[in-house]
Amino acid sequence: TRTPVNVTVTGAAGQIGYALLFRIASGQLLGADVPVKLNLLEIPQGLKAAEGTAMELDDCAFPLLQGIDITDDPNVAFDGANVALLVGARPRTKGMERGDLLEANGGIFKPQGKAINDHAADDIKVLVVGNPANTNALIAQAAAPDVPAERFTAMTRLDHNRALSQLSKKTGVPVSEITKLTIWGNHSATQYPDVFHAEVAGKNAAEAVNDEQWLAETFIPTVAKRGAAIIEARGASSAASAANAAIDHVFTWVNGTPAGDWTSAGVVSDGSYGVPEGLISSFPVTAKDGKFEIVQGLEINDFSRARIDASVKELEEEREAVRGLGLI
C-alpha cells in the first residue's frame, strides 16, 4: 500500500470545510488512487463540531481515507503536511476597518506560516482560501522563509469558474469548449476577468461576444460581485462552489493543465505583466510536474491594462498595510 498524502485543512468545522472534506477523502483532491490522511485544525470552539464531521467521514467508509486527526495546535496540524488548505479566517464584522481585518488575519496566518515552515513536509503545497486570500497568503509565505515562496498560492479558481460559466451562458458554448480565460489581480471586487485571450469553440472569445459594453457592464461586475449575490440569495456565503474550486486548484497543481489551456491562480509575482515582484496576484498559469508557471508573452490591451493595474494597486496597498503592522 502507498503511504498516504497528509492533507491539512484549517477551519475544518466551517461551511467550506463541510463541503470540502468529503471530496478530499473520496479521492477528488489528488486522484482516485491516492490515499490521504486528514489533519484538521480548528480553534477550541470549533473542535467539537470538527469531531462531528470526522464521525461522518468515518461513516462514509472511504477506502482512500487512512486516518483523521483533529487539533487546535498549528504545530501539530502541519506536522508532515504535504498539502495545506488554509480555509479558516477572521471574517469582516460590522464596523471593522480594513486595517483591523488585516491585523486579525495576520494573527492567524503568521503563526500558521511559521508552523508550516517548521513542521511541514519538504514538498508542502499551500492554498489559501480564507479572505483576504491573497494577502493572507503573503503573510503566511513571509513567515515561512525556509519554504520556496512559490509553494504559497491564493484561490481565484472560484472566480475563474464563475467567469467560465457566465461566458458559456452568453455564447451558448459549453464550458468544456472554453479555454484560456484569465482572472488577474486580487480575489476581491477589483479582480479582472479577461476574455481577450480566451477561446470559445476555437474562436477568440472577445470576437465571439463582440460586445464591449456587455464585458464592461455585465460580465466583469457579475463575476466580481458573484460572492455578494450568493449571500443575498442563499442567506450564506458560497461554500460548495468554493470547496469545488479548492479541489480544482489543488488537482490542477498536482496533475497539470491540459495542453492548449491554462487556469487562474494567485501566485507569487516574478514581475511579469508589470505586477510588482513578491505580490501574490492572480495570473494565467499552467501547471506541470507539480509546479505552476505564469503564462508569458500575452499582449495586454488598454482595456485590460487599466483593470489589471487597478487590482494590483489594491494588492500593493494591502502589502503596505501589513508591512506597517509588522506582519511581513
Ligand code: NAI
Ligand atoms: P465559516 O465561518 O463557516 O468557517 C470558518 C471556520 O474557520 C470556523 O469553523 C472557525 O472556527 C474556523 N477558524 C477561525 N479561525 C481559525 C484558526 N485560527 N485556525 C483554524 N480554524 C479557524 O466560513 P466559510 O464559509 O467556511 O469560509 C471560510 C473562508 O473562506 C472565509 O474567509 C471566506 O471569506 C473565504 N472564502 C474564500 C473564497 C475564495 O474564492 N477565495 C470563496 C468563499 C469563501
